Amino acid sequence: MAQALPSTGYVFDAADPRAPTSEQWSRMTPAERARVVDMLPADVPLDLMPPEGDAHRKAKRDALDALDGFFRRIGRKIYLSSELSVFYPGEPRFAPDVLAVLDVEPHERMKWVVDVEGKGLDFVLEVHVAGHRAKDHEDNVERYARLGVREYFLFDRSRLRLHAYRLPAAQEGDPSRPRVYQRIVPQAGRFVSEVLGLDLLLDGSRLRFFAGNAPLEDADERIVRLGGMLDQVIARQEEAQRLAEELAAELDRERRLREEEQRLREEEQRLREEAERQLEQARAEIEQLKGR
Known part of the structure; x- marks a missing residue:
C-alpha cells in the first residue's frame, strides 16, 4: 500500500519502504517529516536479516558487548546498535549486524533515519556465516562506500577471515567524487579502526577488539x-x-x-x-x- 505527500513528491511504498530524498525532505513541513518517520518501519524483515545460527548471533553479541562496555568506561559519546533499520535518503533500508555513530546521543532508538539524526553511520561490522557471500563481500563494499560509511569490517566466520575497508579522507566529505573503499592492511594480524580508535584481530574463532595491548572484554x-x-x-x-x-x-x-x-x-x-x-x-x- 502506497501513501503520498503530493506537495513534496514523496511516495511511501510499504513493499519497499524508503526515506525521502534530501530534496523531498527539504520541502516537507515538520508535521510531514514526523508523519514520514512514523511510517518508516522499525522491524527488520527476514530477507534483510536471515537467521544464521548461534555462531552469527554470538559474534554480533560479543562485539556489541565489548564495544558498549569499553566506551561506557572511557565516557566516549557513541551510539552502538545491532540489526537496526537504517534509512538513508532515497535508499533501500538495511540493517547492519553492528553499527557505530560517533558524537551522537546514545539513547535508545527504534530506527536510524539519516535526515533526522543529521548524519550517517561511521562504522559497520557485518558477520558472514552462511548465505550468499556476494552480499557481504561485494554488494556491501560498494553500498557502504557509496553511502559514505567511513569504515566497513567484515568478519567471515565461516572461513575465519577478517576484511576491512576505509574511505580515503578526501572522499568522506566530497560528494562530487565517487566513493570507493581502500582495503585496510593488517599489521601483525591487527586491523586498525580509526573510527573506533581500536585494533581488531581474530583470536581463534573469535573477533577481538584491543585498546593498545589490552583486549576488550x-x-x-x-x-x-x-x-x-x-x-x-x-x-x-x-x-x-x-x-x-x-x-x-x-x-x-x-x-x-x-x-x-x-x-x-x-x-x-x-x-x-x-x-x-x-x-x-x-x-x-x-x-x-x-x-x-
Missing part, C-alpha cells in the same frame, strides 16, 4: 571476571569475620582475666584489712590483761 568475560572478584571479596569478608570473632573472643578472655585480677586484688585487700583489724583487737586484749 565481552559480557561473558566481564561476568566471569566480576564473579571472581566477588568470590574474593566474599572470601575476604568471611576471613575478616573469622578474625573479628577470634579477636572478640580474645578480648572477652582478657576482660575476664582483668575482672579476676581485680577480684583477687580486692580479696587480698580485704584479707589484709581483716588481719590488721584482728591484730589490733589482739593487742588491745593484751593491754587489758596487763592492766589487771
Whole structure:
C-alpha cells in the first residue's frame, strides 16, 4: 500500500519502504517529516536479516558487548546498535549486524533515519556465516562506500577471515567524487579502526577488539571476571569475620582475666584489712590483761 505527500513528491511504498530524498525532505513541513518517520518501519524483515545460527548471533553479541562496555568506561559519546533499520535518503533500508555513530546521543532508538539524526553511520561490522557471500563481500563494499560509511569490517566466520575497508579522507566529505573503499592492511594480524580508535584481530574463532595491548572484554568475560572478584571479596569478608570473632573472643578472655585480677586484688585487700583489724583487737586484749 502506497501513501503520498503530493506537495513534496514523496511516495511511501510499504513493499519497499524508503526515506525521502534530501530534496523531498527539504520541502516537507515538520508535521510531514514526523508523519514520514512514523511510517518508516522499525522491524527488520527476514530477507534483510536471515537467521544464521548461534555462531552469527554470538559474534554480533560479543562485539556489541565489548564495544558498549569499553566506551561506557572511557565516557566516549557513541551510539552502538545491532540489526537496526537504517534509512538513508532515497535508499533501500538495511540493517547492519553492528553499527557505530560517533558524537551522537546514545539513547535508545527504534530506527536510524539519516535526515533526522543529521548524519550517517561511521562504522559497520557485518558477520558472514552462511548465505550468499556476494552480499557481504561485494554488494556491501560498494553500498557502504557509496553511502559514505567511513569504515566497513567484515568478519567471515565461516572461513575465519577478517576484511576491512576505509574511505580515503578526501572522499568522506566530497560528494562530487565517487566513493570507493581502500582495503585496510593488517599489521601483525591487527586491523586498525580509526573510527573506533581500536585494533581488531581474530583470536581463534573469535573477533577481538584491543585498546593498545589490552583486549576488550565481552559480557561473558566481564561476568566471569566480576564473579571472581566477588568470590574474593566474599572470601575476604568471611576471613575478616573469622578474625573479628577470634579477636572478640580474645578480648572477652582478657576482660575476664582483668575482672579476676581485680577480684583477687580486692580479696587480698580485704584479707589484709581483716588481719590488721584482728591484730589490733589482739593487742588491745593484751593491754587489758596487763592492766589487771
